[in-house]
Amino acid sequence: MAKESHDLELLKSKGFLAQRQDDHFSMRLHTAAGNVSADHLRAMADAAEKFGDGYVHVTSRQGFEIPFVHLGDTEQASEYMTDVGIGPGASGKKVRAVVACQGNRVCKRGLIDCQDVCEKIDAMYFADPVPYKFKIAVTGCPASCLKVQENDFGIMGTMEPQFLEDNCAMCGLCEEACKVDAITITEGNLYLNRDKCILCGDCISACRKDAMQVADEGFTIFIGGKVGKRPRIGNRVLKTVDEAVVFDALEKTLNYYRENAHEGERLGDVIDRCGLEHYGETIKYSLLK
Ligand code: SF4
Ligand code: SF4
Ligand code: SF4
Known part of the structure; x- marks a missing residue:
């Protein structure tokens, strides 16, 4: 045949x-x-x-x-x-199956319920038509086992610390726990570098004096990531937002992609061509710098 x-x-x-x-x-x-x-x-x-x-x-x-x-x-x-009860998988110009790690249902480090978010997104968008492929991943914490920075739309569980100096014993446990050197203690002063902080919350777990507390927690969003022949790491655009914002931003991002992509372009290519500001202005969100 x-x-x-x-x-x-x-x-x-x-x-x-x-x-x-x-x-x-x-x-x-x-x-x-x-x-x-x-x-x-x-x-x-x-x-x-x-x-x-x-x-x-x-x-x-x-x-x-x-x-x-x-x-x-x-x-x-x-x-x-x-x-x-098993349907066909998607290929070609469609939203692909949404992937997720086990998140806080199973993993001790999980900061969000990845499975729940993933299932909801999959039910809403799986196999929807798009200009080219569109990949979505959900990962429970900044360890990023699901490599959200390689996806067109990546969702990560994050936790932001706040330092309460009055409770601090300057023991150094948080400095030791921070794997990205965002905390330094010198001459009895603790400095938390927000630019370096990846919002993993490890310093909060490490502190025994309640001097590192949760300032905010939620979902951090990356857009425009891809691998393949021309890899591109996704831009971190929104930080510790709630679930409603995730769904709103995803809907707007898909619309942005459909309205702005040339033939065969991934979202990251559109962002590189039109600029991140254009994306932010179109979806009406103030993005992280
Ligand atoms: S990304 Fe975090 S929550 Fe998800 S499996 Fe890895 S360590 Fe666990
Ligand atoms: S949240 Fe994580 S990255 Fe940020 S300061 Fe604490 S340990 Fe370091
Ligand atoms: S772990 Fe807590 S008590 Fe120790 S230095 Fe860090 S903030 Fe201070």
């Missing part, structure tokens, strides 16, 4: 990515937040044996693909996955 281009596009829209081997496809499946139930895992394993080559590939974005599905089996494989 010959691969007509319109067939390839149609198959791609159903999650079947053409392989280098003629008439074979890798079936991409939709998952969000990197979680798959045991039932769905069993169904994927069954499908891999039934329609593929007996194995499941884990993608770089917490997704699953079943390679070596023959062209003649694609329809049946698609129906099989739909029947068990």
Whole structure:
């Protein structure tokens, strides 16, 4: 059976990515937040044996693909996955599956419920059309296990400290805990460098005298990150905002991207061409410098 281009596009829209081997496809499946139930895992394993080559590939974005599905089996494989409740994964000019770390549901360092935010975003935007690809990641703290700075829209849990000098015993535990040298103690004075601080909250956990307290906590947003042939680290644009702002900024960012992107441009390219100020003015947020 010959691969007509319109067939390839149609198959791609159903999650079947053409392989280098003629008439074979890798079936991409939709998952969000990197979680798959045991039932769905069993169904994927069954499908891999039934329609593929007996194995499941884990993608770089917490997704699953079943390679070596023959062209003649694609329809049946698609129906099989739909029947068990697993839809096709997105590729091409769409919002891709949203990825997340385990956040504060599981990880001791988690500052936000990444899974909750991720599931909500995925339900709202997964596979929506965009000028090119649009990747979203949610990570629970500045350790950034989910590499939010490499995504078009990255969300990070953060906690901002405030120093209460009167409680301080100058013990140095916070200085030791801070991995980015944002705290220095010299001659009985503690200096907290806000430009260096990455809002991890480690100094607050380390302090036994309540001299480092929580000034603010919430979501910090990065935009315009990507990897690939021309990598770009995302810009940190909003700091410790609440969830409502995250959703508002995401909606506005997607609209900005749709209205301003040239053919094939990622959001980071648009920002580089139009300027971060243009983005900030358009979405009506005052951005971090
Ligand atoms: S980013 Fe933070 S919360 Fe998420 S897994 Fe890594 S250490 Fe844990
Ligand atoms: S919040 Fe983190 S980065 Fe900022 S001063 Fe405290 S330990 Fe350092
Ligand atoms: S850990 Fe607390 S008490 Fe010790 S130097 Fe830091 S702020 Fe002061």
